[in-house]
Amino acid sequence: MSPDAVQHPMRILVVDDDELDRLALRRCLQEATIAATIEETPSAEVALERARQSVYDCILLDYYMPGVDTVSLLRQLQTLASDVPVVIFTGRGDEEVAVEFMKLGAVDYLPKSALTPERLAASLRYAIDTARATQERRRVEQALHAREAEFRTLANVIPQMAWIADAQGRRYWCNDRWYEYTGLRKDESLGLGWLSLHHPDHFERVRTGQLEAFSRGEAWEDTFPLRGKDGSYRWFLARAVPIRSEESGFPRWFGTHTDITDQKHAELERERLLDLEKRAREEAEQAARARDEVLAIVAHDVRNPLQTILSAISMLSLTSDEEKRQRALDIARRSTQELQRLTSDLLDVARIDAGTFAIRQERVDFRALLHEAIERVDPQALDRGIALDCRIEEDVRNASVDRDRLLQVLSNLLGNALKFTSTGGRVVLRAERHGAELQVCVEDSGIGIPAESLPHVFARFWQADRASRSGAGLGLAICKGIVEAHGGRIWATSVVGKGACFYFTLPRVDA
Numbered sequence: 001m002s003p004d005a006v007q008h009p010m011r012i013l014v015v016d017d018d019e020l021d022r023l024a025l026r027r028c029l030q031e032a033t034i035a036a037t038i039e040e041t042p043s044a045e046v047a048l049e050r051a052r053q054s055v056y057d058c059i060l061l062d063y064y065m066p067g068v069d070t071v072s073l074l075r076q077l078q079t080l081a082s083d084v085p086v087v088i089f090t091g092r093g094d095e096e097v098a099v100e101f102m103k104l105g106a107v108d109y110l111p112k113s114a115l116t117p118e119r120l121a122a123s124l125r126y127a128i129d130t131a132r133a134t135q136e137r138r139r140v141e142q143a144l145h146a147r148e149a150e151f152r153t154l155a156n157v158i159p160q161m162a163w164i165a166d167a168q169g170r171r172y173w174c175n176d177r178w179y180e181y182t183g184l185r186k187d188e189s190l191g192l193g194w195l196s197l198h199h200p201d202h203f204e205r206v207r208t209g210q211l212e213a214f215s216r217g218e219a220w221e222d223t224f225p226l227r228g229k230d231g232s233y234r235w236f237l238a239r240a241v242p243i244r245s246e247e248s249g250f251p252r253w254f255g256t257h258t259d260i261t262d263q264k265h266a267e268l269e270r271e272r273l274l275d276l277e278k279r280a281r282e283e284a285e286q287a288a289r290a291r292d293e294v295l296a297i298v299a300h301d302v303r304n305p306l307q308t309i310l311s312a313i314s315m316l317s318l319t320s321d322e323e324k325r326q327r328a329l330d331i332a333r334r335s336t337q338e339l340q341r342l343t344s345d346l347l348d349v350a351r352i353d354a355g356t357f358a359i360r361q362e363r364v365d366f367r368a369l370l371h372e373a374i375e376r377v378d379p380q381a382l383d384r385g386i387a388l389d390c391r392i393e394e395d396v397r398n399a400s401v402d403r404d405r406l407l408q409v410l411s412n413l414l415g416n417a418l419k420f421t422s423t424g425g426r427v428v429l430r431a432e433r434h435g436a437e438l439q440v441c442v443e444d445s446g447i448g449i450p451a452e453s454l455p456h457v458f459a460r461f462w463q464a465d466r467a468s469r470s471g472a473g474l475g476l477a478i479c480k481g482i483v484e485a486h487g488g489r490i491w492a493t494s495v496v497g498k499g500a501c502f503y504f505t506l507p508r509v510d511a
Helices: 019-031 044-053 070-080 095-103 117-157 176-182 193-197 203-216 261-318 322-354 366-384 403-419 475-485
Strands: 010-015 036-041 058-062 086-090 108-111 161-165 171-174 220-227 233-244 251-259 362-365 387-392 398-401 426-434 437-444 490-494 500-506
Touching (some): 010 044, 010 117, 019 117, 058 070, 086 117, 095 108, 161 176, 171 193, 176 220, 203 233, 220 251, 233 261, 261 322, 322 475, 362 366, 366 403, 398 403, 403 475
Parallel strands (some): 086 108, 387 426
Antiparallel strands (some): 161 251, 233 251, 426 437, 437 500
């Protein structure tokens, strides 16, 4: 705002010991038609007193007054009247000195030799406009500081961690929550020190994403873990929005970190439960399909021997030939035995599922038991041209087992080995002691079992070759139940094209 626009006369303090110079100033002011009230003093002490008690629009200070330290006087005037502009009035034309005074805070200087009304009016306008701009800037800065102080007070109340950063992500303020969680000092947090808290698996993604958002002047959001002062990591949702400063024009970012660890764990947990539910549903559907297939096979297996029995009964009623009648009885007997085996397998599986499957252990000659199992399948091996071998270590003697159930296990394993071994192949039954355990292995040189099928071989109602199923697929499941009922375990290994090995252990062994 220029002096011409001022509604009241300006108040000007002239500090000069030369009466002629003061007179020249008054004359120039009158000729410049500047409405002003002029107060004059040749004394530094009086000038300081007046500056302390009164408000002036400008102070004209003579550069050189005998016995006065003008530099010290200028500084004291600035202390007493910081908003009042000071113009240096010099009579020696020493521009270097004038420039030095301006560095100390004077807004302009007037050489006495070049003093004109126009020059004086321009200097006053410039001094007053500069002072008012300075006052306005100071007022804005004070208001800004007040708002920032209010903002920081509010930001310290919220439960989230909060911070302010520049466009490069350098933090220059963090709230108390930040320091409470991280345990870092201010010098460790400000700047780029906050990056040290990021988990290495997420560091590059978070840093790159933040810088890209900041470079575009866009809001930023991400989730990631941050290390706390106890060394553990917690998950946070981070958000930052740009705040543009009217004064500087440069954007700043105000950001918050909200702890979402509990929600994150709940989502992991929820996904895990959904996955478990999905797998359980798939397994249930698979089991239902397998059960339906098995029931169809069981129905077929039951119908065939029943029809055979009915045919044998019809033959008995239609013939009196004793030889034909005996053949019909043999057929009916074998079919009945087949039905008994199927029924027994189904009952065993039902007992195993219900947890009521029981065994009757007794002291037996385990070597003899193994040889008996070999003898039972020996005709089948001879008929198919498969070498059958039994290798039992000397320290395998007696065992406390359910004799009939163990023969059932051995017969099933040996029968399967022969079934999947081609003519000219071999099947080996091995038995050895391992500490307090007895380990039995049935090894064949057959077609082997695919790796993806191995986890399922002991499952109920499951067979690897479903297209050519010839039974209910209960044999290995029953073997597993029998072995586990003895307190042992059963498993299989295989390489496709090189055969399979079925192992089981028995922990209760007598010397």
